[in-house]
Every structure is written in structure tokens, then in C-alpha cells.
Amino acid sequence: MTVLVTGGAGFIGSALVRALLADGERVVNLDRLTYAGSRLNLGDADAAPGHVFVEGDVADATLLRRLFAEYRPRTVYHLAAETHVDRSIDGPLAFIRTNVDGTAVLLAEALHHWRALPEAEAGAFRLVAVSTDEVFGSLQPGGFFRPDSPYRPNSPYAASKAAADHLARAWHVTYGLPVIVTNCGNNYGPCQFPEKLIPLTVLNALEGRDLPVYGDGRQERDWIHVDDHVAGLRRAAAAGQPGAVYLLGAANVRSNLEIVHGICAALDRLRPDAAHAPHAGLIRHVADRPGHDRRYALDVTATAAALDWRAEIAFEDGLAATVAWYLENPDWVAAMSARYDRGRLGRKA
Template sequence: MRVLVTGGAGFIGSALVRHLVLDKGYEVLTLDKLTYAGNLASLRAVEGRNNHSFLKADICDARAIHEAFATFRPARVMHLAAESHVDRSITGAADFVQTNVIGSFTMLEAARTYYAGLSGEEKQRFRFLHVSTDEVYGSLGDAGLFTEKSPYDPSSPYSASKAASDHLAKAWARTYGMPVVVSNCSNNYGPYHFPEKLIPLTILNAMDGKALPVYGRGTNIRDWLYVEDHARALDLIIERGRVGETYNVGGRNEVKNIDVVRRICSLLDQRLPTGTPREELIQFVTDRPGHDARYAIDATRLETELGWKAQENFETGIARTVDWYMDNEWWWQPMRKNYAGERLGLTSGNKGTG
């Protein structure tokens, strides 16, 4: 099985590549532009393997993308490449529109051309998975869950750009008969996560005794999904999911941001005691614009139709994540030399997490 993975040097993408190469034995071409969030070190576990190759390319580069299809001839395309940081999108929306909208259009067009040239069994088995986020649905109230039928209501330039790309993917399925499947996931966490996001930033700052800034009062709620569970779900969705359908992937682990930070503090206090509780490092800062109050995913379709089940709950997953960052300084230390843990992409005075 030949699989083309875009964004494969990123957080979720690298977890997927490791799963496909090491666990499934598939032949994988990882395509990544290697922006700040793409890191070849995240692919060290598959480096040098005969069933893995890497191509540095921009998904907006139509010539490079068409050539990748023509030479690699994938049976599956798993499209994860995206600008994915809400705070950065607020002050730099152009990059998000370019990569998430134009880049996805470029991928879909290249796949359409390639698909049109296939025949027989090759054409029958080809699939294109467009990987997206629960943020396209906007903010939930105190009750209820996002389902595959929830209306789109994006709040930030990031989520708006992802919503646009979702609509493009579904339109290519309906208009051109492309075998496209879409997935929308809740907040991922786990190893190899770039330390501008809530969990890795909190872990590393707490280890260093630095301030732990939290937006507002930390009451925003997220449904946390361990990244390796997500990788397994994506493989299952592209293999068994129905063409033209959407599958929501969630961990059924709703936790307030402040409780996430406190749990990390508690775990580090147990593992690296300092005599002073790390909760004292928490600092509440002005909330960011367009900050959705609550996300929570209903993964019933994925669980009942495809038989997926998360292997990690939040307690086991966050403990594994803290331990990974403690044990893998080789991966994150080079980033800390150029990025000391500040929240990126925000205006002055609004540097929180979550």
C-alpha cells in the first residue's frame, strides 16, 4: 500500500507516518514544507527505512504536487498539511488562507488529474482523506456534542480557512466524483508537539520554573485526543470510511484548560519535586479574541460504524506525555534555543495558553 502523507513532519502527521511505516508496513511518501512546526527529528524513528521517503515541497506548488503523484503513484492520500495555530492566524491570516485554502485546492486538483488517469483496481481503491478540526463547528454551549451534522460556525481565521478547505473537499467529491473522505478531530496532545500549544508549553515552562500563562480564568473546555489514537483513527477512516462522508474523531475527555495545567503541575511535582508547588507559577492573562468556550466531539459514528476506540484516557495520556517530554530533551531542546516558550503570533500583552 503506497500512501502520500502531506504535513507528515508535523505533530499529527509524524504520528501518522510512524504508525503507517512501523505498525502497518506501508510504503509512505512524506511531503512537508518544513515550516517552523515541521521537524524532521519527529521522523527519526522511520529514517533510513526502505518503505519511507521524504519530499520537501509546498502544497501550493502545483508542479511539485503533480510530480509527486506521477512518480510515487499513491493508492491513498492523507492530507494533513495546514497552518494550525489560532493565535498566529489572528495576526497573520494570509498564510492560513494560502496554505489551508489554496494549498488544499492544489492537492485536490492534482488528485483529480491523477485519479482520472487511473483504471481498474487502481481507480477502485484510490482514496483521498482530508483531515480537519472540530474548530470549524464554532463554540458549544454547556451541553451537547458536535456531530457530523453540526453546522459550520468558525470563529477565527484559522477555523474559517479549515472550514473552507472542508467544503472544497466535499465539493470535489460531489462535483467530480472524487473518492474523498473528511475527518474532524478534537484537540490533540502527546509526543512531538511543537511547544507553542497549551500542553507542551505548560510542561516545558513548568519544568523550567517559568510562568504558566492561562487565558481568562482557564474555563474554556476542550475534548482531548491522544495523538496516537488519532493516527489509528485516520488509518481506519481512509481504509473503511464511506466516500463522501465525514467522521468526527474525539477522545471523550472534556477538561477545562485550567485543570489541564493543574494536572501537569501535579505530575511534575511528583516526578521532579522542587519544594514549591508548580501551581504557583500559573498566571491568568487577557483572553484572546474569538476564543471558543467549549469543544466536544461525538465520535459515535467512528466507534459504531468503523469499530474505533481510543486506547488512552486523559489521565493515562497526559502522564505518558509528561514522561515523554522529560525523557526526550534531544527533540525539544534545540527549539528552546530559538523559542524560549513565549506564545507566538499575538499582539503585545496577550500571551496566554489554551
């Protein structure tokens, strides 16, 4: 089976591409290679016989039409997106272009492709639009998002992803395109760009930099290892119903402050002789950012029942392994850190 992955050189996309190639799939990987995307994330998979890398823009209709015609993918995973909340506050229009315009162009070209397929191939075709729990806004303490939760995005990033979700639904309802939408919590794992909370905290701690925490640090997020997320995406493509929405979470709700303390504890174990140990002494509370949602948490009961899927990686084990990965991959860290000033606070959390 040929699979088209947009954004396949990013954090989640590269994990998906690696998993697909490991199972013998042929993958056409479309990525614009912006600051957060790199072929380094693909590792040995970049040279795999079944991997076709195409540097290009998801908003390029001519390119997409050529890729659909040449490779005739049966499944499309749409992950190409700008994802960083702080950057969306500083420059929202880039998020509209990629997340909204890019999604609309992809849907239009996928529809053109799907309508021309023979009946059997058309029946098997799926487009999985990968989204975030941030489209639902902020929860009250103890609350959970469900597939029918109302959309209340509070940042330009979240609003752009909400728009993309609405477009995906419209293309299914209006045209019948077999689209599936997934909304996921915060991901963590190897190859995450250093502007995000976990890698930023690890790398700053190693250098004795301040570990900035927004506000009181009690904002809660539902964390899932990227490999569990990838497994959920693949299960949604294989067993999901067109037009359905699936929430992919791991029931690992933690406050940002808990995450930072957990990273510090892992570093204390792995680098007990570090000059900056105990690393928790580097934590600094800073002014909260605008529109900072207080809580995200996912009720995955319906998804688990519909897809026979659930996350398997225990958070404490996954976090420890993730911290160790950054310590064990200095070349990747150096290459990606050169693209980002880690002295700047900016990161999604």
C-alpha cells in the same frame, strides 16, 4: 501500498508516518519544514527503507503532479496546514495560502491522478482530509458537535480549515473524487511543538516561568492522544465511505485550567525536588484572547459505529506519559524550543 502524507514532519503527521512505516507501508512524506515541522519528529523512521521524504509545498501543483505520477499512491492523508490560532490572528493570510489554496491544489492534482487510474486502482483510492472541530464554532455548556453540525468558525484558522472542508466536499460531489473528511479534537502526545498548551506548560514549569491561562481557564476542549487519532485516520481510510464526515474524539472533555493543574500534578510526582514545586504556584490568569471559543466536544457515536473504532488511551495515563516524554527528550526540546520564544503566551488552547 504507497501512501502520500502531506505535512508528515509535523506533530500529527509524523505520528502517522511512524505508524504507517512500522506496518510496512511505503510512505511519501511531503513537508515544507516550516517552523513547526522537523525531521526530528520522525525519529528512526526518517531513515526507514520505505520512507521517501520530499521537502516541498502542498500548493506546488507541478511538484504534486510529479509525485502522483512517480509514486502512484493509493491513499493520501492531507495534514499539511498552519494550525495555531494565535498566529492566525496575527497573520491570517499565511493560513489562507496553505490551508485553502494548498488544499485546492492538492484536490485538483489528486483528481487528475485518480481519473487516469485503472478501474480497480481508482476504486481503491482514498483521500483523507484531516480537519478540526474548531470549524463548528463554540458550543453551549453540555453540547456536542455531530457530523451534521453547522459550520460557524470564529478564528481565521478555523475559517481556513472550514474552507478546506467545503472544498473537499465539493470535489467529491462535483467530480466524484473519493474524499473523506475527519474532524478531530485537541491532540496531545510526543513531538508537539512548544507553542501548544501541554508542551508549553510542561517546559515553562520546568524553568519556573509563569504558566499563563487565558481568562478564567474554563474553556473546555475534547482531548485525544495523537496515537488514537492516527488509528482513527487509518481506519477512516480503510473502512470509511467517500463523501462521509467522521468525528474523531476520545470523550475527554477538560477545561484548560484542569489540563494545566494535571500537568503540574504530574510534574510534582516526576520532579518532587524541583525548586518550583508545587508547580501550580506558577499559574497566572491573563487577558482572554479575541474570539476564544468556550467549548468543543465531539459526539463520536456515529463514527464508532461506522468505523468500528474508538480511542483507547485513558487521558490520565496519556497525559502522564506525555509529560514524562518531554522530560526524557531534552535534545528534542532544546532543538524545537530554539525556534520559539516560550516567554510569549501564544498557544492554541
